[in-house]
Amino acid sequence: xxxxxxxxxxxxxxxxxxxxxxxxxxxxxxxxxxxxxxxxxxxxxxxxxxxxxxxxxxxxxxxxxxxxxxxxxxxxxxxxxxxxxxxxxxxxxxxxxxxxxxxxxxxxxxxxxxxxxxxxxxxxxxxxxxxxxxxxxxxxxxxxxxxxxxxxxxxxxxxxxxxxxxxxxxxxxxxxxxxxxxxxxxxxxxxxxxxxxxxxxxxxxxxxxxxxxxxxxxxxxxxxxxxxxxxxxxxxxxxxxxxxxxxxxxxxxxxxxxxxxxxxxxxxxxxxxxxxxxxxxxxxxxxxxxxxxx
Ligand code: TA6
Numbered sequence: 403x404x405x406x407x408x409x410x411x412x413x414x415x416x417x418x419x420x421x422x423x424x425x426x427x428x429x430x431x432x433x434x435x436x437x438x439x440x441x442x443x444x445x446x447x448x449x450x451x452x453x454x455x456x457x458x459x460x461x462x463x464x465x466x467x468x469x470x471x472x473x474x475x476x477x478x479x480x481x482x483x484x485x486x487x488x489x490x491x492x493x494x495x496x497x498x499x500x501x502x503x504x505x506x507x508x509x510x511x512x513x514x515x516x517x518x519x520x521x522x523x524x525x526x527x528x529x530x531x532x533x534x535x536x537x538x539x540x541x542x543x544x545x546x547x548x549x550x551x552x553x554x555x556x557x558x559x560x561x562x563x564x565x566x567x568x569x570x571x572x573x574x575x576x577x578x579x580x581x582x583x584x585x586x587x588x589x590x591x592x593x594x595x596x597x598x599x600x601x602x603x604x605x606x607x608x609x610x611x612x613x614x615x616x617x618x619x620x621x622x623x624x625x626x627x628x629x630x631x632x633x634x635x636x637x638x639x640x641x642x643x644x645x646x647x648x649x650x651x652x653x654x655x656x657x658x659x660x661x662x663x664x665x666x667x668x669x670x671x672x673x674x675x676x677x678x679x680x681x682x683x684x685x686x687x688x689x690x691x692x693x694x695x696x
Contacts, residue, residue, distance in 0.1 A: 425469035445695035460663035482560035507563040511541025543694035563671035571624020606645035614639040633668035635689035
């Protein structure tokens with residue numbers, strides 16, 4: 403995303419401005435360490451470019467910025483559920499309008515905090531009170547933390563994902579390690595499988611890796627870098643690429659879009675709405691992902 407060309411709508415500081423693309427307001431971060439963009443629609447990180455490097459995040463060139471549809475690419479915040487276990491798919495957080503709560507900056511980088519609470523619309527879909535905050539820390543690395551607070555008088559349960567679309571040179575040439583061996587294969591009726599230590603992609607995958615290591619590494623010979631993904635608060639890592647047939651089936655992705663993206667997701671996976679992470683009234687939970695390149 404060409405952030406510099408978007409005209410400033412609101413100046414907040416030397417490092418943080420608000421810009422707009424079609425119907426979506428975007429927090430633009432420009433700092434010596436990195437530039438980044440975060441849409442208020444969905445609290446969706448759209449771009450993270452460390453100084454002197456290429457974007458670590460992939461964004462679809464034909465996703466609509468209509469302020470209604472989920473954005474294709476970036477880091478969708480899937481909450482209060484992950485996947486198609488209820489409607490809308492991946493939860494309502496990614497299609498909700500978040501508020502910019504705070505921004506701070508120093509020589510190390512910029513922190514942007516977005517906030518979402520229950521509303522008439524969310525209560526009609528999911529009958530619980532909550533407060534979620536997304537902390538986006540932009541510096542030598544990108545750290546995204548979803549803070550989930552139960553502000554209701556009753557307990558509730560959620561699943562979630564920080565559904566990162568990594569930007570790669572050629573998906574057929576990348577190698578991935580650190581995701582662990584065991585995975586649930588969504589393309590084989592959720593069969594439990596054992597994979598190799600190194601993953602090379604030759605076709606679509608949709609896998610829930612149940613025992614990932616602390617760091618997942620995606621080595622990219624085309625962009626001549628390795629992307630490192632470190633997750634916390636998750637119970638698995640979901641790895642996904644739709645390949646050509648999947649790209650063609652999605653109107654918001656170019657037909658060859660699959661070639662330059664690979665999703666490595668910090669996920670709390672659950673088979674149904676009543677399973678996942680339970681929070682008692684007043685309790686808080688943190689799900690995070692940190693992404694860097696070397
Ligand atoms: O995380 C993988 C996945 O759940 C896949 O099953 C695939 O459908 C993908 O997310 C994208 O989902 P979306 O609702 O954004 O089309």
